[in-house]
Amino acid sequence: MKILVLGGDGYLGWPTALHLSGQGHEVAVADNFARRGYDNELGVESLVPIEPLQTRIAVWKELTGQQIGCYIGDLTDAMFAYRIITEFAPDAVVHFAEQRAAPYSMIDRSHAVYTQQNNVIGNLNLLFAIAEINPEIHLVKLGTMGEYGTPNIDIEEGWLEIEHNGRTDKMLYPKRPGSFYHLSKVHDSHNIEFACRIWNLRATDLNQGVVYGQQTPETARDERLATRFDYDAVFGTVLNRFVIQAVIGHPLTVYGTGGQTRGMIDIRDTVRCIQLACENPADRGEFRVFNQITEWMSVQQIAEAIKSASPEDVHIDYLPNPRVELAEHYYNVTHTKLIELGLQPHLLSDTLIDSLFEITKRYAHRVRPEALLPTVNWRTPTATP
């Protein structure tokens, strides 16, 4: 099928594009290079060097003979959104093209506004483009497990059967997220559910856990196909960041007690989940939600796993938590729908951690250590940082 990957130059968008192309789909990517721009702003780079998008695409063509289409532009520009849906005429659109870091959205007022503006308006333009040009197109939208927050009841897949005063209804699962970024995804989910209801669109909202890992079989074929690997306190996800801290001999920075628990997923499972969602589309009018995780761990457990896998001596530092979140809480997540479609999870194992240690060692000289420490504080509202 024809699949358009929005945000196809990013950490997960690029491996997803390769995986879908490798599986025989006709793929195009679109990107505005916002993610590379954040690097310039924050003064950090991917630990692993990455090639320009055009080079990546050329290398993939050279290795496989497969051509990946390429659109450069911004979804908040409605003309661009309409143009790519018209020109590429996809069967499915995989939408990664959003600002994705909670700390980035909490830097100050303008970063909060930018995040919600960019994510919500880009997604709205996309919904209108799909609805007006071809409502058969399946929207596969990246959400986040962080949308749910940490309720004291089981987290279901997007919908919840509620009984109240003797009556029942199937309702959208109540969300209580923990950053302006996570809120932007909640706003998107509400907008998408409405679009499915009024325009009979088909959509899958993938509430993804924290992704770890850096390689998929496709990106590993050539180092020029590598995807980014972020270690900084703004864009680096927790497990990846801990590995880098272990390798360069820094203490692992656990926020608070480390009791906070997060759903996790291996990058190889992420690309497979996207494939499964695309190949098994939602029905017309259906707003379908999958919890895209394979297991969950507390931050403390993640730190212990990295510590025990490390050949060197590793210390754990407990920093005051810059975020506002529960230190200890109930966490139990239903995540059966992707398994039912055929996902075979890679659970966190020493094997994977070992491979991450290797990659990290190779590029350890590129780390800017001060970027590992959190500087964004949830409790301090500021007009400027």
Add this chain to the structure above:
Amino acid sequence: MKILVLGGDGYLGWPTALHLSGQGHEVAVADNFARRGYDNELGVESLVPIEPLQTRIAVWKELTGQQIGCYIGDLTDAMFAYRIITEFAPDAVVHFAEQRAAPYSMIDRSHAVYTQQNNVIGNLNLLFAIAEINPEIHLVKLGTMGEYGTPNIDIEEGWLEIEHNGRTDKMLYPKRPGSFYHLSKVHDSHNIEFACRIWNLRATDLNQGVVYGQQTPETARDERLATRFDYDAVFGTVLNRFVIQAVIGHPLTVYGTGGQTRGMIDIRDTVRCIQLACENPADRGEFRVFNQITEWMSVQQIAEAIKSASPEDVHIDYLPNPRVELAEHYYNVTHTKLIELGLQPHLLSDTLIDSLFEITKRYAHRVRPEALLPTVNWRTPTATP
């Protein structure tokens, strides 16, 4: 106390400012005149002529000796938001300053984007300004009963005790609204709840029903104090529109079967509810939700009430529903919190309808009848109308 009314030139913002001033509070209004601009765009005017804001304020001063402060600007301009919070230094901010019409938000892509951008970003700027300048300020935010949609269970006041798999939590009431406008208010509610959680702000979210009526004791003191009275299919709320149709001898336009049920409130109760919310602030850190309605009726019942109150013969036309909504549904709303604070509801009675007939007859010559018919269709996504 010092109360800043944002959107203080609008249908409800202006009577609220007068009411609060009349009750002895020190009031300032802020407005960007967007509502007067929509009139220009849509080619309609308030049925009742309204004076410029500066004239209104001067007349109030002349009649009562009370000075209402006046700021002209736009909340999406962060500098403006910060300036008014700094300069006026309010104890409470009443936030009406949002695009408020569901049909307007459904005209086309650009109106949907404008509505969410304007409402969400303006509200975000306000949250940052309050949090950074003075987190003691009580935010009184206008939401809408339309945020809830029409669930098959009782609608509670913003929060819901949920039992699931033997565990319980008090969660935000799940929302499933019916337009991009209503969605913008859901987004606001989520953003405000988060701001209360991380910055310890105090906020009251008023989920208001459909407002009817045009006069309060304060606006009735001088015709130059009149507030707007909208009859068009975009901004005219259902009861007001039916009265005008009855007076000019047009059939009442019921969408679909008229079985759809809506919470309602008299304009005199609206201004009193705002007063009660301001004078009884939420606690620091509290996100408090009141359902600001006094009764509910189906659209058919509203049409029948207008028909029976009309001295002339009135016909009812059943038009295909331009909206996507349930024609028949359960509707039962908890609305006790404002009563507990002292609200004494004016229920819909012939008395009020009579007074509306009088006002309407006086200005019937100003009606542009073609503006009464719906032209915005929920089912048709368009880039341009």
